[in-house]
Amino acid sequence: MRDFSADHRWLSLNTATVRKQGDLLAIIDACARHGIRAIDPWRDQVSLIGVGRAAQAARDAGIELSGYCRGGMFTSDAARRVEVRDDNRRAVDEAHALGAPCIVLVVGGLPQYSRPGSEPSKNIASARAQVEDAIAEMMEYAKTAIMPLAIEPLHPAYAADRACVNTTRQALDICDRLDPGRTGALGVALDVYHIWWDPDVLSQIKRAGKDRLLAFHVCDWLVPTTDILNDRGMMGEGIIDIRSLRRAAEQEGYDGYSEVEIFSIGWWARPMDQVLKTCIERHRTAV
Amino acid sequence: MRDFSADHRWLSLNTATVRKQGDLLAIIDACARHGIRAIDPWRDQVSLIGVGRAAQAARDAGIELSGYCRGGMFTSDAARRVEVRDDNRRAVDEAHALGAPCIVLVVGGLPQYSRPGSEPSKNIASARAQVEDAIAEMMEYAKTAIMPLAIEPLHPAYAADRACVNTTRQALDICDRLDPGRTGALGVALDVYHIWWDPDVLSQIKRAGKDRLLAFHVCDWLVPTTDILNDRGMMGEGIIDIRSLRRAAEQEGYDGYSEVEIFSIGWWARPMDQVLKTCIERHRTAV
Numbered sequence: 250m251r252d253f254s255a256d257h258r259w260l261s262l263n264t265a266t267v268r269k270q271g272d273l274l275a276i277i278d279a280c281a282r283h284g285i286r287a288i289d290p291w292r293d294q295v296s297l298i299g300v301g302r303a304a305q306a307a308r309d310a311g312i313e314l315s316g317y318c319r320g321g322m323f324t325s326d327a328a329r330r331v332e333v334r335d336d337n338r339r340a341v342d343e344a345h346a347l348g349a350p351c352i353v354l355v356v357g358g359l360p361q362y363s364r365p366g367s368e369p370s371k372n373i374a375s376a377r378a379q380v381e382d383a384i385a386e387m388m389e390y391a392k393t394a395i396m397p398l399a400i401e402p403l404h405p406a407y408a409a410d411r412a413c414v415n416t417t418r419q420a421l422d423i424c425d426r427l428d429p430g431r432t433g434a435l436g437v438a439l440d441v442y443h444i445w446w447d448p449d450v451l452s453q454i455k456r457a458g459k460d461r462l463l464a465f466h467v468c469d470w471l472v473p474t475t476d477i478l479n480d481r482g483m484m485g486e487g488i489i490d491i492r493s494l495r496r497a498a499e500q501e502g503y504d505g506y507s508e509v510e511i512f513s514i515g516w517w518a519r520p521m522d523q524v525l526k527t528c529i530e531r532h533r534t535a536v
Numbered sequence: 537m538r539d540f541s542a543d544h545r546w547l548s549l550n551t552a553t554v555r556k557q558g559d560l561l562a563i564i565d566a567c568a569r570h571g572i573r574a575i576d577p578w579r580d581q582v583s584l585i586g587v588g589r590a591a592q593a594a595r596d597a598g599i600e601l602s603g604y605c606r607g608g609m610f611t612s613d614a615a616r617r618v619e620v621r622d623d624n625r626r627a628v629d630e631a632h633a634l635g636a637p638c639i640v641l642v643v644g645g646l647p648q649y650s651r652p653g654s655e656p657s658k659n660i661a662s663a664r665a666q667v668e669d670a671i672a673e674m675m676e677y678a679k680t681a682i683m684p685l686a687i688e689p690l691h692p693a694y695a696a697d698r699a700c701v702n703t704t705r706q707a708l709d710i711c712d713r714l715d716p717g718r719t720g721a722l723g724v725a726l727d728v729y730h731i732w733w734d735p736d737v738l739s740q741i742k743r744a745g746k747d748r749l750l751a752f753h754v755c756d757w758l759v760p761t762t763d764i765l766n767d768r769g770m771m772g773e774g775i776i777d778i779r780s781l782r783r784a785a786e787q788e789g790y791d792g793y794s795e796v797e798i799f800s801i802g803w804w805a806r807p808m809d810q811v812l813k814t815c816i817e818r819h820r821t822a823v
Contacts, residue, residue, distance in 0.1 A: 359775060362759060371775050371776065371777040372777065373732070373733065373777070377735065404692060404693070405691060405692045405693070405733040405734070406691070406692070406693045406761075406764075408732075408733035409733075409757060409759045409775045410759050410760070413733075415733055415734075415735070416735070419735050445660070445695075446660070446692040446695035446696075446700075446702055447692070447702075448664065448702070448703070448706050470696060472649060472696045472697050473697070473764070474693075474764055475764075477693075477760070477761055477762075477764055488646060488658050488696045489658065490658040490659065490660070
């Protein structure tokens with residue numbers, strides 16, 4: 250396992266972590282100041298300043314991307330299918346323009362939450378089937394841009410409203426069905442927050458292997474969790490044995506960034522520099 | 537599948553549902569008034585009035601038990617092992633005195649939450665091993681009272697602080713290892729709140745079969761969920777396809793109670809009679 254204690258060259262910042270403190274230009278500036286070499290920006294943050302300007306700013310600062318957040322939200326009623334498809338095609342175009350190594354897919358839960366206004370449904374099996382069809386369709390488009398898709402299994406607490414792919418096994422089953430040849434077009438983005446509880450996680454990371462491990466995200470699980478979406482912890486604040494998960498990924502050959510992604514009302518309220526300094530410190534001691 | 541639309545003879549009330557509105561005697565009275573034939577009381581509620589008085593009150597009202605909540609919280613540091621074992625033995629004695637058909641086991645998460653004061657740990661695999669050892673030990677005692685143990689898999693949102701058994705598969709794996717002969721000494725308590733999201737749930741219910749299905753609990757999953765523990769919904773308020781889960785259990789021969797268990801700040805604030813009337817109505821229309 251790589252030694253992170255001496256520097257933070259393998260730290261990437263998911264820009265949602267400081268989304269309340271400044272726009273993407275300010276975040277890129279701050280990353281450059283702190284010697285952070287990579288970011289994973291969100292579409293809304295990119296859109297606010299424009300794709301061209303975002304790409305230029307990152308290039309100028311010598312910062313690369315560890316991913317692009319996010320494609321997905323595939324589940325909808327029939328009336329919205331084309332809109333969903335086109336939205337995801339635009340995500341591919343943006344990721345390509347930004348030079349991202351992959352698009353992270355948050356696949357959507359039930360259609361009424363994934364695409365508001367859609368006919369309500371309680372059928373999660375049907376949502377899952379729709380997700381798989383939509384990923385297959387998106388892959389065709391993404392292949393033309395040689396843009397890998399990284400399915401992110403989300404914690405089962407988000408099954409209804411954000412993602413009905415909730416385990417690493419489920420995500421890898423989709424990968425195996427849609428990309429049996431392991432071409433590099435499809436893989437997973439693993440976030441310790443979503444997978445730490447899973448009794449199968451270590452064997453599934455092994456199953457994934459290097460070619461399916463496209464991204465590795467870190468934060469921590471707080472006890473108690475006071476907000477189901479926005480009370481994630483800084484690494485080391487909570488109960489996740491982060492290192493054992495990173496070890497499992499690296500044993501398969503994962504050698505990419507450890508991307509800090511923290512949705513937290515508490516951390517959003519602190520100055521950007523303080524948050525980044527803490528990320529760096531915890532990257533060295535708790536990741 | 538049984539038709540629940542005409543009456544509520546298969547409704548049982550988990551007494552936590554109205555725990556803020558009155559003591560166990562008041563709850564038993566209210567159940568009798570509403571023609572509810574069964575309850576699943578909690579240990580703290582029983583303890584407040586005494587086991588003998590609780591048993592007598594239920595008998596006098598013609599109310600039986602569908603379970604006894606709860607045993608478990610097995611994870612602790614070494615110093616507390618004997619205390620945990622004895623606590624669970626007392627639960628068996630109480631369940632026996634009350635005539636409960638089984639004890640529901642909430643197995644505990646990491647030791648510092650399961651048994652406060654225990655040495656903190658982030659090792660969930662070790663917690664799981666401890667749980668299995670402790671269930672094996674508890675079974676020996678429970679067998680002398682012919683008291684079945686029902687392992688309740690809890691939603692992964694509770695993996696850290698309440699239960700590290702988080703899927704039906706995991707619970708059944710324990711059952712198969714500790715009771716390979718399916719003697720009736722060990723099974724599962726399935727609560728739709730905890731299992732609805734699981735892509736394997738239907739096949740695992742089939743695997744369980746009638747002899748492992750010891751209890752079936754209902755409520756609903758709300759979107760958004762504003763409190764991770766105490767914002768559960770009344771059946772029909774949320775997004776769980778309750779009927780498909782009940783159908784799967786009944787296809788295996790489950791013919792016991794459908795037990796309403798709702799932890800909800802909102803429902804706790806309403807009068808007991810209103811809550812019970814709503815439970816009965818939703819039992820007929822949404823379960």
